[in-house]
Amino acid sequence: MATTRMPHVKAYRSRGREYLYYRRGDDFSISLPGPENSPAFMAAYKAAEKQFIAERESGGTVADAITLYLSSARYREMKPSSQKEYRRLLDKMREAFGHLIVKSITVKMVDDLRDKHAERPVEWNRLRSRMATVWDVYKKKYPIFVDVNPREESDRFDEPPSDQNRPWPEDVLRTVLTEATPAFRALLIVLLLTAQRISDVIAYTRDQYDPKARTLRFQQSKLSRVGGWMVLHVPALLTEMLEAHPGVDNLLLSTPQGKPWKKVNAEETLRNMRERLGLPRYTLHGLRATGPTILKMLGVENRALRAITGHTSDRNLEIYLRGADNYRLAVETQDKLAETFGSLIREATAEGNQNKQSGATGRASRRTKAELKPSLIRLRK
Missing domain, CATH: 1.10.443.10 (Intergrase catalytic core)
Known part of the structure; x- marks a missing residue:
């Protein structure tokens, strides 16, 4: 008589031995004892079913995700100075979201945190990047528990120019x-x-x-x-x-x-x-x-x-290379631009007003007109 297989049970045979698993999706797999449908099997099956439902309904907290990241090879292989900076920013993330379930994080929550950093754009951009890194690591292990990725669902701030990488003249x-x-x-x-x-x-x-x-x-x-x-x-x-x-x-x-x-x-x-x-x-x-x-x-x-x-x-x-990327392309164009307007600029410079005042507006205009008035009176006579 054929054995009725329970839902989500997968059986594999290798070297004459059967292996049983409770498998849901791509990331949830738990080994089950044999033989199939035995008391030990059924107890393990029910425990696996219960575990899956519990994780499906909740999942870990943001604090759990941070802890997982800090134990990952991706973090541990960093230099101590980089680890220190990451921890500093992740502590801010833990303070803001640590008690919340990862799956419960919404776009609005991330945007609200971004708004609080409006006066500190560089700090937000770094925090956003670190948050996204934690999410990436957590999602690889628990993909069904991650709905919002801070990098994808929020924007960077425009940062003021930095002189950290400025080339020396x-x-x-x-x-x-x-x-x-x-x-x-x-x-x-x-x-x-x-x-x-x-x-x-x-x-x-x-x-x-x-x-x-x-x-x-x-x-x-x-x-x-x-x-x-x-x-x-x-x-x-x-x-x-x-x-x-x-x-x-x-x-x-x-x-x-x-x-x-x-x-x-x-x-x-x-x-x-x-x-x-x-x-x-x-x-x-x-x-x-x-x-x-x-x-x-x-x-x-x-x-x-x-x-x-x-x-x-x-x-x-x-x-x-900021500022230098298009230099070679711009050289010929700028030379042509200078060549096109060269004669006009030189003529205007040679024939134009040589006074320090503009001679066109405001006090400079009135001063220029006052200087020219006697000459105009003589011309009219």
Whole structure:
């Protein structure tokens, strides 16, 4: 007599043995003991059914989702500094939504939280991104419990321009390199010629540098989760600098006191120099954008630039190329524009008003008319 199979039960045979599962959808699967329809089987079946219904009706809280994310490899493989920043923002998310069921989060709730950050656009954009990351991780494990994704259902704020990635102009670069100590100058030159992050540059070691092959092989810390291995060419100029300023122990670079560079020490050294020289804010990270920006303006393609910077997409690279993307395309057009209006502008400049006053409006107009009045009276006579 055939056995009546309970709903949602799947049976598989392997090497002469039968395996039973309670399976609902793509994400809910619980192993059941055999034989099928035995007391042990029925007890496990009812427990699985009850668990599915309970999860279907509620699901975990936002706090549960955050906890799941913090235990994920995606989070644990980050640098400690990045983990700290993520935790800070996720604590804000836990405070706002932690007690709520993930499935109960609505678009209105997310929009209300966005409105509260209207005066802090950068903070909201980062929080929104972190929230979306938590949702992505949670949805992979519990897809039926996620209806709203903060990244898809809410908008970013327009952020004020940041000078964090601003390329250094030549005069600032010349001034700083001239005034820097030899050890700090060496650090600045490596940052400029390798176009890498300060955290990676200060960690370069002697065994990563091959003077014969003139290569530098290292792993980008920010991209360590996805590989991030780089092999850079070391130009002769950089070779000379590295040989002239050897670092301490196994490091390629060191401070004037012969100690390893720390990011905070390097940033503080630059900040003190800016204040002493009266320079505007340019950052060490801006040196990562300086070379690629100039190269872009010279016509170097994004693919070649990414080979230096290590960016995995043009979208990420172009954050460092703002203002330079269309430079080569605009040069010829602007030259034609100047050529078209050149004679008109030169004639108007040569024949036009040479007074400091405009001679057309307000007090300047009245002053000009007063100066011209005696001449007009003589002409009329």
